[in-house]
Amino acid sequence: xxxxxxxxxxxxVKATQGMTxxxxxxxxxxxxxxxCYHEKLEPFGGCRLCIVExxxxxxxxxxxxxxxxxxxxxxxxxRSEKVDRIRKMILELLMAHAPDAFDLQDLAKEYGADRxxxxxxxxxxxxxxxxxRYCNEIKKKNAIGFVDRGIRKxxxxxxxxxSKECWGCKECFPLCPTEALQAAxxxxxxxxxxxxxxxxxxxxx
Amino acid sequence: MARINxxxxxxxxxxxxxxxxxxxxxxxxxxxxxxxxxxxxxxVAAKLEEEISQQGLSNDVDVRKTGCHGFCERGPIIVxxxxxxxxxxxxxxxxxxxxxxxxxxKKVIDRLLYTDPNTKEKIIHESEIPFYKxxxxxxxxxxVSVDPKSIEDYLAIGxxxxxxxxxxxxxxxxxxxxxxxxxxxxxxxxxxxxxSKWEGTRNAPGDIKYVIxxxxxxxxxxxxxxxxxxxxxxxxxxxxxxxAFAVGAHEGYIYVRQEYPLAVENVxxxxxxxxxxxxxxxxxxxxGFDFVVKVHRGAGAFxxxxxxxxxxxxxxxxxxxxxxxxRSNVVGLWGRPSVLNNVETWANVPLIINKGADWFTQLGTxxxxxxxxxxxxxxxxxxxxxxVPMGTPLKDIIFDIGGxxxxxxxxxxVQTGGPSGGCIxxxxxxxxVGFDELTKAGSMMGSGGMIxxxxxxxxxxVARYFxxxxxxxxxxxxxxxxxxxxxxxxxxxxxxxxxxxEGDIELLEELAETAQExxxxxxxxxxxxxxxxxxxxxxxxxxxxxxxxxxxxLSCKELIAFYIDPEKCQACTSCARxxxxxxxxxxxxxxxxxxQEKCTKCGTCxxxxxxxxxxxxxxxxxxxxxxxxxxxxxxxxxxxQK
Numbered sequence: 001x002x003x004x005x006x007x008x009x010x011x012x013v014k015a016t017q018g019m020t021x022x023x024x025x026x027x028x029x030x031x032x033x034x035x036c037y038h039e040k041l042e043p044f045g046g047c048r049l050c051i052v053e054x055x056x057x058x059x060x061x062x063x064x065x066x067x068x069x070x071x072x073x074x075x076x077x078x079r080s081e082k083v084d085r086i087r088k089m090i091l092e093l094l095m096a097h098a099p100d101a102f103d104l105q106d107l108a109k110e111y112g113a114d115r116x117x118x119x120x121x122x123x124x125x126x127x128x129x130x131x132x133r134y135c136n137e138i139k140k141k142n143a144i145g146f147v148d149r150g151i152r153k154x155x156x157x158x159x160x161x162x163s164k165e166c167w168g169c170k171e172c173f174p175l176c177p178t179e180a181l182q183a184a185x186x187x188x189x190x191x192x193x194x195x196x197x198x199x200x201x202x203x204x205x
Numbered sequence: 206m207a208r209i210n211x212x213x214x215x216x217x218x219x220x221x222x223x224x225x226x227x228x229x230x231x232x233x234x235x236x237x238x239x240x241x242x243x244x245x246x247x248x249v250a251a252k253l254e255e256e257i258s259q260q261g262l263s264n265d266v267d268v269r270k271t272g273c274h275g276f277c278e279r280g281p282i283i284v285x286x287x288x289x290x291x292x293x294x295x296x297x298x299x300x301x302x303x304x305x306x307x308x309x310x311k312k313v314i315d316r317l318l319y320t321d322p323n324t325k326e327k328i329i330h331e332s333e334i335p336f337y338k339x340x341x342x343x344x345x346x347x348x349v350s351v352d353p354k355s356i357e358d359y360l361a362i363g364x365x366x367x368x369x370x371x372x373x374x375x376x377x378x379x380x381x382x383x384x385x386x387x388x389x390x391x392x393x394x395x396x397x398x399x400x401s402k403w404e405g406t407r408n409a410p411g412d413i414k415y416v417i418x419x420x421x422x423x424x425x426x427x428x429x430x431x432x433x434x435x436x437x438x439x440x441x442x443x444x445x446x447x448x449a450f451a452v453g454a455h456e457g458y459i460y461v462r463q464e465y466p467l468a469v470e471n472v473x474x475x476x477x478x479x480x481x482x483x484x485x486x487x488x489x490x491x492x493g494f495d496f497v498v499k500v501h502r503g504a505g506a507f508x509x510x511x512x513x514x515x516x517x518x519x520x521x522x523x524x525x526x527x528x529x530x531x532r533s534n535v536v537g538l539w540g541r542p543s544v545l546n547n548v549e550t551w552a553n554v555p556l557i558i559n560k561g562a563d564w565f566t567q568l569g570t571x572x573x574x575x576x577x578x579x580x581x582x583x584x585x586x587x588x589x590x591x592x593v594p595m596g597t598p599l600k601d602i603i604f605d606i607g608g609x610x611x612x613x614x615x616x617x618x619v620q621t622g623g624p625s626g627g628c629i630x631x632x633x634x635x636x637x638v639g640f641d642e643l644t645k646a647g648s649m650m651g652s653g654g655m656i657x658x659x660x661x662x663x664x665x666x667v668a669r670y671f672x673x674x675x676x677x678x679x680x681x682x683x684x685x686x687x688x689x690x691x692x693x694x695x696x697x698x699x700x701x702x703x704x705x706x707e708g709d710i711e712l713l714e715e716l717a718e719t720a721q722e723x724x725x726x727x728x729x730x731x732x733x734x735x736x737x738x739x740x741x742x743x744x745x746x747x748x749x750x751x752x753x754x755x756x757x758x759l760s761c762k763e764l765i766a767f768y769i770d771p772e773k774c775q776a777c778t779s780c781a782r783x784x785x786x787x788x789x790x791x792x793x794x795x796x797x798x799x800x801q802e803k804c805t806k807c808g809t810c811x812x813x814x815x816x817x818x819x820x821x822x823x824x825x826x827x828x829x830x831x832x833x834x835x836x837x838x839x840x841x842x843x844x845x846q847k
Binding site: 043044045046047048049051062063064066067068069082085086089090093094096097118119126127146148149150151152153 | 506508523528529530531676677678679680681682683684685687688689690691692695715716718719722723724725
């Protein structure tokens with residue numbers, strides 16, 4: 001199948017059929033910030049930080065590059081006043097939860113985001129879903145999932161599965177863009193009331 | 206009934222049903238939709254049956270329990286045919302008189318008739334009542350003629366003739382072209398042309414395709430889809446089957462809310478009876494076309510009304526929208542091309558096939574054809590469901606059909622389009638209702654919610670209310686919606702509490718832009734609408750809340766105070782007796798005072814102060830006048846002095 005040619009920030013890039021704009025950018029060495037993207041996982045489109053401007057057939061619109069398919073002759077701009085403004089706001093919103101996360105701090109510097117713009121509600125989790133999706137898609141264990149919805153949404157381990165699977169794996173910990181300890185903490189909390197036979201014998205009841 | 210194998214057999218069955226029905230035999234039609242059931246329709250039905258048999262009329266009168274008639278404010282409703290005598294707010298104790306007087310003696314019972322609030326005239330016939338007279342009920346009108354549990358009733362009014370026509374006289378492409386030509390736009394929210402959507406599915410590669418009914422109606426105060434599905438489920442099924450034929454689908458789904466038990470019950474009965482007659486299933490009407498329908502009950506998530514979230518939920522996963530840039534009519538349910546339209550859209554299809562696109566396009570505006578059902582609620586005299594031709598001015602709906610604002614209050618705004626719609630102010634009341642017209646005014650058609658607000662409504666609080674609803678219903682997947690709304694709600698809440706800060710309005714605008722531009726799904730993108738439309742038309746109310754800590758509508762509790770005008774108080778003690786928190790300092794012949802520390806701002810004193818005194822005042826943005834000295838409180842009454 002022939003390559004798809006288009007431009008990102010004035011640079012000609014090549015993509016193959018089915019590739020997203022983000023993948024094509026990465027291949028060409030162009031950086032677009034992401035928080036919920038992982039090359040091994042299905043695109044999630046949750047953090048919206050990889051938003052870019054796409055000009056196609058005369059009209060310009062904002063799309064998220066981790067999902068938007070590469071198309072012939074489109075013109076992609078990874079930075080613009082509007083893109084930067086939206087990224088800044090997204091970072092400020094997330095820093096209300098994870099003000100000390102290194103990834104967020106680096107990005108905040110780049111986009112001039114004020115970590116104190118919104119009242120702090122530290123929970124560390126920014127709901128990127130990397131741990132949840134990695135466990136589901138790669139490990140196929142579903143030991144961790146999202147519970148509830150909207151602003152009450154949280155990650156939570158399933159003690160029955162986690163007690164068997166997690167201690168030997170922990171591959172999700174380093175994926176966390178805010179604080180690996182958060183995943184560990186939630187895991188420990190989940191298992192506290194559910195002693196694993198592999199750790200210590202269950203109390204005889 | 207035996208299975209029907211051809212359009213000719215369908216017509217024969219219809220003739221047979223009609224031949225057994227005497228149009229002159231009295232028929233008592235009782236509204237038995239969810240709203241009327243809640244106001245006692247079931248008890249009335251039981252009493253009707255009992256009374257008819259007691260008075261020996263079992264063979265002389267029919268009783269038909271129908272779906273919603275629309276005039277829910279006045280339910281339960283009885284219409285007696287063929288005279289079309291209409292009685293409202295029927296209680297079981299009215300039934301013996303109805304049977305003995307109206308059915309036996311053909312006498313009209315005055316007290317049960319509708320009284321025109323303006324002329325005080327009693328109106329006998331349904332079609333002469335302003336609420337009905339000013340509507341154009343092409344879709345919803347059939348509700349009053351059918352018992353939703355009876356397929357015979359639907360056949361008697363010409364049901365399934367459109368399906369027979371499509372299957373025997375048209376090919377799928379002709380059906381598709383007719384719907385395209387009718388410019389039927391989706392009645393569920395976006396107003397996307399149904400014909401184009403169908404065409405995309407029809408042309409998409411793949412042998413397996415689906416058609417889906419979106420009956421996940423979740424807007425607060427909206428119930429048109431429920432009433433259609435409850436009241437006339439066969440019309441929806443017929444439309445769905447025609448759509449399936451047009452796009453080449455053999456399987457359909459009805460995604461209906463669990464909270465709509467009567468709709469679930471009635472649509473399941475309808476599917477079963479249609480299957481028995483061969484109007485669903487294998488080889489429908491001998492055409493060789495197969496189509497089955499399954500009912501899926503949703504678990505009550507507003508976001509599942511969004512097309513991709515609905516499909517994800519149908520697949521058995523958490524109902525969250527998909528981040529795809531490929532339309533679901535090409536890659537939809539289980540990755541197959543899927544047409545999703547809402548209940549009302551499907552119910553329009555048989556009409557278009559039967560009467561033709563040319564007939565359909567006579568109704569409406571340039572870009573919005575046909576009619577639209579609205580659920581008219583809020584501060585409105587005639588709460589209910591109304592169906593009007595597209596292009597009807599808002600003020601006709603609110604004043605001619607809706608009867609205006611109760612209690613002599615002034616109209617302030619009408620909120621259309623559901624929670625993510627917008628508020629339209631008084632100076633735009635001439636606006637004709639249509640998809641593009643409403644969008645241009647900063648609101649939207651949505652699924653047809655219409656909430657009327659009077660002068661006592663605070664627009665900042667309205668925005669806060671809808672944002673609260675949307676925050677609660679956000680799936681939480683993307684940051685601009687989940688986190689953006691969390692902050693917007695916080696800011697709006699503090700504004701209504703008098704804690705708004707300089708720059709709050711601008712911050713809200715910035716958050717609104719982020720959601721509009723960057724949210725994942727249509728729900729997220731439209732979530733700032735309640736704020737943006739109220740800001741557009743009522744900016745001064747926002748400024749008053751932030752800068753002056755004043756609520757111009759005198760509605761936000763933390764920004765208002767009640768106080769008694771010492772010049773006007775006559776010490777009648779009404780307020781002191783009714784105050785639930787002992788906040789009135791009263792006493793015989795003493796000017797009453799409000800203890801601001803104890804006052805909970807419930808407004809009881811304001812309501813009970815006799816209109817001839819009007820001594821209780823509601824104030825905002827100004828300090829409460831100081832308490833008058835104790836010695837000045839005694840009222841000296843003229844004529845009683847010695």
